[in-house]
Amino acid sequence: MYNPADTSGNFVAANKALAKREHQLSVLFDTIADVTFVLNVEGEGRYRFVFANKAFEKTTGLPVEQVVGRYVEDIIPEPSLSLVLTKYREAISSMERVIWQETTDYPTGQVTGEVSVTPVPDEHGRCCQLVGVVHDLTKEKQVEKALRISNERLAYALKATTDAIYDWTISDDSLYWGEGFEDLFGYQLAQNPTPFSEWADYVHPDDSPRVVAGLRHAAFETTNLFWQEEYRFRRANGTWAEVFDRGYLLRDAVGRAVRMMGAMQDITSRKQAERQRQQLTEKLISQNADLYQFAYIVSHNLRAPLANALGFSDLLTRVDKESVVFGASLQKLQTSLRLFDEVLTDVNEILLVRDEQAGYRPEPVPLAAVCQQALQGLHEALQAAGGQLHIMIPADLRVAGSRAYFHSIFHNLISNAIKYRAESRPLRINIVSTTAAAQGLAITVRDNGSGFDRERAGDNVFQLYRRFHVGQSGRGIGLYLVRAHVEAMGGQVTVASRPNEGTEFTLYFRPYADENLPH
Template structure:
């Protein structure tokens, strides 16, 4: 920066605005839950911390004053140090983002995280800084370890203990049940033993061909001594338990099955945990993609207007304020700051969505009502476009989710259809929804607008700042928010489109998709 005493009038206000923007940027970084840091590249293998957010201090327990200005070897312990130095060199050599997982010991304890570093080139194209982001996976890894240990204990305990013990007498074709059967499933045994068919009739119809027929095939057509299956078993109250059933077949000298001693274990909680684990994995993958986009914003979308603003502010301090160069530079400075403000606004919207997701709790949502409410704010625009919206959602359809999320989804998709309509034909928008206990909820939003080349768009349709019609205004954030809301409710979204024919969005929510991952 130039000497403030030589700055011409007006530059002080611009500098103050720049300082304020830098302050806002610092506040923004310090509100991010993920660890964010910037390293200055100082020669081969030398990296100095020049920035770290509050999350860095909270996660590691290291005060920022003991981090900033120090080299990485002073902060990161072995064996992680050797790993990160290798990854830093890789990022600089390839000049692209590098991602890995590491576990390190800090004052807060052992921390496991997914780390990414992105090289930031200077004006000569050389890497001058590394921008790092660490997503803390410690709790997830602890949950994963706890689940693995639980499964191991279950496998060992099964050999020594039983839940619903049974003894199948093959000759009489009867099952003698231990006390655990009534306790687990609620069925009162008026007689014991019971016919084999009583158990077979309580196996879920979808599982019966595999389970019942599979047991009989193992017993009478093979020489196996163990049989095991997972299936659904009807409780006395009509609900379905998910069970793990394992039996040992006793055979006579000729190899014929005479008895089978087995145990049924109710594994419903475990299966629910596996579903939650799967949903959590999908969520983590989505968050990783979001972090990748966020890093891109930091290293490109924010850096470019900020660098331009710095350059023009420096130029303003050195040129005659009555010159054309001064006026042009002042205009360009204002434009750069406006671009910076727009990026910060987008980032604030994104962070707001992530905050909302952290407190998400499913509720019964009347889908047809919410769709009509979303249309109210777009009714004038739809009429001005001479468009027709046809809604085929059952009036009594209530789904578990967030009313605000579904409102935002419908609003964004309908407004996009209006904005990108085709002038050659009247706009028609169709919204349909179907739901079944087995398949879950499917919502389809279809229009006959401009469409776009889906193949050319690739897998980045829902990324930030993706736009497909240069002649139309827009920030390229709407579809990103739609996907964020869908995935926050455990769903998936897909799109098909063809230029000149229109676009179709399909939103699918599996059964159990509304299970809250924060439980």
């Protein structure tokens, strides 16, 4: 007999489960460092806030409860308001994500951010909501301003000749140093002048052929009056300074070099700032791509199982619980909720990786040992597959990075090779490292597995939820994590693959990355 009370109870339980999931999603968004908000698109070009995460309140100083339910014109002041309204209309018209930068005054002060809005269509294809993400660039802009000011001060300092001034007397091959040499590099000169060879000994061995030999070539084999180079110079404490050295050659009546007056400028801080700025730019580009993928996950991967769950929960309220339809619908509801949970788990793992990268500090990592540790966890799977793995990395090779990141990289690449092996031949995996002064370090992970069509895959290899092997289970985030870890350590990763031949991943890390690490 049909029992309305039972149906009502199931409906309430389903609603509670749905409410719990919505709460979990809200908590998830509140862990995101970037400002995230959702706007309802209403008539006459008006937009009402229906969601804002905690980062919204932290960044703007506006309490979330005072924002949700209000229109954008009540929250965003001019002149930013006119700009955002224009961008909202552009997103709705094109039904594509729109990105821009804006600076707005809030209770917390002036905030500069990169804003993106993504239109969400209803069942008729019309935009019903806008999902917005704001990445706060305020600190980065302040760093850029500070760097500009620092460069200006450096120019004035050069005019004041506070660098290491020297006078090279070519006839007796000696260098007389001004006071700046001791101040910049920490040496206490026992005698002054010093032999030219003493300066040459402090030049980094990899730079010496270019710098020392280049200077002598300019002095003795050309008629040049000016010489300049950038190179690494050893300080008294054993670390390396990056210097810009320029000099003026005095020549006699027949063109022979007799003296050179010059100045060594310590540009270590400037070079580090330039590298940080480059890394920041690359990070922002990467984060923008990640945000695009994250918006895709929210609008598609989460939306589909959630919509299915809602449909089946509604159906369950209208059919007899003893019927075949009820049982099948309940099973499909459970499947939808499980898929929903899996996507949430993936997103949580991705967010954890990004949080870890924010606090990343490099350490000297013994690559061969870490690779062996990663293999231990996969040894049984490798044996079961009848495979062999050869690690050709010097035992004493240490690289500036994160031990946990390298462990994750090796684990993912080895497990992928095992999973996607070719059934027609025994699996072989080779992990090889090569080093060169100019190119830095390259780590190659090569297998003879089933491979895939690299050209067809295009730029999607390392994106979320991209899989290239039919009939194999997988979550599609392993290679995303590999790229994230490599780039967090300042490296790059490439892949080459051909169907039924195998796959080769190459990890590149810049030269001299570990020079100033503690030993």
